[in-house]
Amino acid sequence: MKAMTLHAPAGLGNLRFGERPDPGEPGPGMIRVALHGSSLNFHDLGVVTGKMPSADGRVPLADGAGIVESVGTGVSEFVAGDHVVSCFFPDWLDGPPTIADFSRTPGDGIDGFAQEYVVLPATAFTSAPRGYDAVEAATITTAGLTAWRALVVDGKLKAGDTVLLLGTGGVSIWALQIAKAMGAIVSITSSSDAKLERARTLGADFTVNYGREQAWGRQVADWTGGRGVDHVVEVGGPATLAQSIEAVRVGGHISLIGVLTGRGGEVPTAALMAKQARLQGLIVGSRREQQDFVRALEATSIRPVVDRRFPLEKLADAFAFEAGGGHFGKIGIEW
Template sequence: MRAVTLTAPGGLDKLVLSDRPDPGQPGAGEIRVALHGSSLNFHDYLVCSGMSPTADGRIPLADGAGVVQAIGDGVTDFAVGDHVVSCFFPDWQAGPPRVGDFRRVPGDGIDGFAREVAILPATAFTRAPAGWSHAEAAAITTAGLTAWRALVVDGGLKAGDTVLVLGTGGVSIYALQIARAMGCEVIATSSSDEKLTRAKDLGATHCINYSEQPKWGRAVRDLTGGRGVDIVIEVGGPGTLAQSIEAVRIGGHIALIGVLTGIAGEVPTAALMAKQARLQGLIVGSRQEQEEFVRALEAAAIRPVIDRTFALEELADAFRYEESAAHFGKIAVSW
């Protein structure tokens, strides 16, 4: 089978496509999946660029989707021919968060899905939405489930709420789509007017160019009549958190997802206290939450926004495109 591996300590020029031995047949409780699609996430970029080092020879990419080729003894959730999608935390099946690191995350602590075949426990996958391409299904694993958990599981999203999404990457665009499908208003930010126009086409009620309005937290409050938004999808980190606190309503929810502006910084604690807002960090979600998300996607007829698709042998180029920040939604890989 073909697979991409990463030579430690990393770097996009260290991604190599090669032939590897076929993994054989699944054992008890396992399934063999012919993989056909993946999608890129910022976490994958950190690993492959060497900013978050992994083991030498690691197969990257946390997201994977494909078709079940064989099942091992005791597997009842899947049958040969089923379309499936991977889980970010393969050992977190249900319940409250149980992991706080990436030691068992595909593409980081264990081998990921930049390969043609994988044999893993059946519990490391869920079914994919009916009728979706493999590239679309792969976009569920990290970005999609993160947005779902931030809004619905943790944020308690309900019809009539107002949601603020920062930027137009995979998580934020998924959050926009979920919120609109659930009858909510969405305010989107970006430094690109072209991207804001596309966000408006997807249903964003208001758009703010943060390069033109650096105090966008105040602008958000003005757009909501001084109340503030119910939920903020905070993907920036320390460089944007102060404005997110300004934008959220009293008693609102800030889902702290990303570290695009750094991994540490000052928190305006007095402002957060005054807002009596909930600031909750999160990393993706459980297998049960992914199963619930798949059902919701089918019911609401939501499909992910795929900006551009690359071949497996073009993985380094795909990451360079991600580096450029030119994308809107997800960058896919298909083979």
């Protein structure tokens, strides 16, 4: 079967498209899936560029979606022909977080989904949202579920709440769509006026160009009449956290989910304390939370925003496009 593998030293030039042994038929509790789509995440880019070291010969990509070809004994949740999508943490089925690393995350600690077929435990997948193609379904595994957990599971989002989103990448655009579907009022930042205009077409109520407005946290707080927003989906990290704290209301919620501006930095502890805000780190979510998210998607008209699609053999080009930062929403891989 065809597959993409990453070889040492990590880098886009060492992604190789070639043949790998077929995984065969599923054993007890397993399913065989013909994969047809994936999507790119910042985490995947970190792996393929060597910022997050992985094994030589690793199959990249944390997201995967396709069609069940056969099931092993004891599997009752799926049958051949079902459309399924992978889980970021295949061993975190339900309950509170228990995993603090990526040792069992596909495309990082274990082989990912840049290949034609996989045989894995049935619990490594959920049903895909009805009507989604494989690329659309794959966008929920990492970015979509992260946004869902940040706002709904941890943030307890309700209609009328105010939300601040940073940038227009996959997590933020998913969060925009989820928040608007649930009746929230949303502000979003970008350095591109064209991207902000596109965000407004998706329902964004207030936009800020952070390239022109350095004190964007205060501007967002002023937009709320000085109260501050109820929720911040913080994907930037150390260079943006102070502004996010400025923007949040007293007793508000900041979901710390990204390190786009670095892995470490100063936390304005006095400002955070004064706001009495909840700063909560999170990494994606459980299988149960993904199942809940799928049901929510099927009850709404939300469809993911996929900026561009690349064939699997052009995976390096897709990552180069991601690294350029020009995309809006998700980048798809299909085969």
